[in-house]
Every structure is written in C-alpha cells, then in structure tokens.
C-alpha cells in the first residue's frame with residue numbers, strides 16, 4: 001500500500017489534511033520516474049495553499065510539492081536529468097502530491113542529490129534555494145545592486161532569509177536584515193555577526209535601518225510579509241528603488257497611495273516560485289537548479305531542521321511548521 005497526504009477542502013491544515021491508503025503505483029511510463037520517498041519538507045507555503053483551497057474537491061487533492069527519496073524505476077525512453085538513475089538519491093520540486101511514500105514524478109522535476117548532502121538537506125535542496133535564486137535575480141535587475149545599492153529583507157531569520165543572507169555574504173552584497181523580535185535579532189546576529197540586523201520591536205526600527213545603511217541607498221527590499229511591513233519598506237527605499245513581495249504573512253492589505261510610487265519612481269513587484277516552471281526556459285531552469293545545488297553545498301549549515309515527524313504525526317508537523325520562533329524546516333519521514 002501507499003500512504004499519501006491529501007485534503008478535500010480548504011481550511012486549517014491540521015483539520016483538513018489526512019493520510020489515505022491507496023494501491024502502490026504501477027510501473028512508470030515514458031517521462032516518469034518512480035520514487036520511494038525518504039523525507040518531505042512542510043513549507044509554510046504548502047500550508048497556505050491548503051488553507052486557501054476554494055470550496056470542496058470532487059477528488060482528494062494530493063498535498064506537497066517537494067520531497068527526497070530513492071529512484072525505484074524510470075519509464076522506458078525517459079530523458080532524465082544528469083545523475084538520475086535507479087537506486088540513486090533524488091529530490092523533486094515542484095511535484096504536486098510530493099507528500100507520499102511513493103511518487104510517480106514528472107522526470108522534469110527530478111534532480112539528483114550530490115553525495116555530500118544528507119537526506120535532511122536534500123529534502124529542502126530545491127524550493128528555498130530556487131526562491132533565493134529568484135530573489136537574487138529580481139534584486140540584480142536594479143542597477144545599483146552590487147554597487148553602492150543596499151538590500152533590506154524582512155523575516156530575515158526564516159529559512160529563505162538565511163539563504164538570502166548566505167548568498168549575499170558569499171557575493172559580498174550589502175544587506176540589512178530585519179526581524180520582528182529582539183530574540184530573533186540576537187539569534188541572527190550570532191549566526192551572521194557581520195550582517196546588520198534590526199528588530200521591528202523598536203518603534204524607530206526604520207531609522208536603525210537607515211543608520212545601518214550608513215548613507216548607502218536602499219535600492220531593493222525583499223519582503224514576504226506584505227501589509228504594513230511593505231508600506232514601511234516603500235518609505236525606506238531610495239528613489240528608483242524596488243520592493244519585491246514574495247509572501248503573504250500579513251492579513252491586512254498593502255495600502256499605498258499612488259503618490260508614494262510616483263514621487264520616488266518606485267517599483268512594486270510580486271514573485272512566486274510557483275510560476276518558475278512556466279516562466280523560465282528549460283535552459284534557465286537547468287542553470288537555476290545547478291545554482292540551487294551549489295547553495296545547498298556551500299551553505300549546508302543554513303539548512304537546519306526544526307524537527308522530524310512520522311506520517312502518523314502529521315498534525316504535529318503541520319502545527320510546528322508555523323510555530324513562532326521556529327528555526328529550520330519541519331520534515332516528515334514517511
């Protein structure tokens with residue numbers, strides 16, 4: 001039997017996600033790879049998708065987009081990525097239904113895992129590193145990025161935020177990190193002593209960012225929060241600056257008067273890695289995946305695991321995945 005995580009309606013993930021049993025999958029066809037999973041990551045975005053699912057589904061909707069495992073079979077005539085072979089370790093993303101003991105994956109989503117990476121890192125080798133690549137590319141479009149321009153990012157202690165920080169440090173790109181608590185700021189300072197970090201617990205946190213910038217223009221802001229956070233960042237941006245929104249943590253809408261954008265010629269941009277398969281060419285995707293692997297190899301220490309659960313403890317895993325102060329990803333070992 002195969003055990004798979006599904007839901008049939010939207011709602012609180014702990015309430016609506018269930019584990020169902022189904023027959024083991026048949027042999028893969030051309031273009032498919034059969035994978036026995038060893039771990040999958042519970043991303044906050046996976047849970048947002050479950051929560052936002054509209055109405056009731058006629059058929060159970062398989063959950064999850066990223067998992068790691070071992071290749072059991074490859075459909076005859078399938079063109080797979082370099083290193084993807086029977087018995088080899090792989091990671092899939094974005095593969096709908098990745099939260100399952102067995103996955104019949106589209107060969108285009110299957111990537112070989114370097115030997116140096118543990119299963120814990122392999123289980124998060126694609127989604128967050130690819131998001132980091134996406135954000136860096138967005139920042140790079142600003143002409144001052146890499147010169148005098150500086151990047152500010154909020155929720156900087158998040159799994160994505162730590163990778164963004166690691167990449168900026170690696171490439172010597174100026175960054176100011178922002179977190180929501182002094183506790184988070186202390187934790188991040190310990191991790192990256194050379195990167196300024198500011199806590200929004202202080203009412204004058206925006207002035208602290210300006211001070212940390214030391215007169216350099218804030219050219220780009222990366223923000224997964226939205227709402228009031230986005231409004232403050234627009235205020236911080238230098239003329240010609242760009243705000244990249246890539247999450248929806250805040251419940252409230254972003255309220256911005258047109259004059260805010262007009263007066264400083266600002267750009268407001270939304271980015272979602274979910275659009276990457278459709279927006280990026282095959283060559284770009286292969287190059288991005290190679291960079292994601294490089295990030296995983298170079299920044300292994302930033303791929304922390306907050307906790308590992310069994311499939312029978314799904315509700316606990318789901319609760320832990322959005323717990324305040326959590327550091328690292330929640331994994332499930334199916």
Ligand SMILES: NC(=O)c1ccc[n+]([C@@H]2O[C@H](COP(=O)([O-])OP(=O)(O)OC[C@H]3O[C@@H](n4cnc5c(N)ncnc54)[C@H](OP(=O)(O)O)[C@@H]3O)[C@@H](O)[C@H]2O)c1
Pocket residue numbers: 043044045048127128131155156157158159160161179180181184224225246247248249250271272273274321322323324325326328329
């Ligand atoms: N657009 C995309 O393609 C894409 C891809 C990946 C992730 N994301 C988004 O990026 C964000 C980070 O993902 P992740 O997996 O790295 O998350 P994570 O490791 O679970 O961390 C979540 C972070 O958000 C902070 N946070 C939560 N609520 C907040 C609030 N109300 N105000 C300020 N900070 C808050 C937490 O701070 P504390 O430490 O203080 O609790 C924590 O640092 C999520 O919103 C996710 O949906 C978007």
